[in-house]
Amino acid sequence: MFATLTSKGQITLPKPIRERLGLVAGSKLDFVVEADGSLRARPMQRGAAGLFGLLHDPQRTASTVEQMNQAIGAQLADDDRRIAEAAAAHADTGAARGKRRR
Numbered sequence: 354m355f356a357t358l359t360s361k362g363q364i365t366l367p368k369p370i371r372e373r374l375g376l377v378a379g380s381k382l383d384f385v386v387e388a389d390g391s392l393r394a395r396p397m398q399r400g401a402a403g404l405f406g407l408l409h410d411p412q413r414t415a416s417t418v419e420q421m422n423q424a425i426g427a428q429l430a431d432d433d434r435r436i437a438e439a440a441a442a443h444a445d446t447g448a449a450r451g452k453r454r455r
Contacts, residue, residue, distance in 0.1 A: 356364040366376065374396050376382075381397040416424075 354367045354370065356367060358364055370376075374380075376396060382394045383397055385393045385395075387393055
């Protein structure tokens, strides 16, 4: 495949290459000139900022702050319960081991 360099030093990547690499407008490429004079280009990995809006669902209504706080509270309460159960189980196991040693 060929691409032509413009007077501004720009090229257009052929569509099959863009599609194969998953490149879209704004994608960044890293260019390396090899010792033999060949040019290697590789797409840069997307950062966290590139993921913004990726999971957006226009059909879903936004959660209120109160709903988010309630969900966080429920998760923390569940975590507290699990930790307390694990600590109790650990204490029971430790007490049983101590009795056997005597």
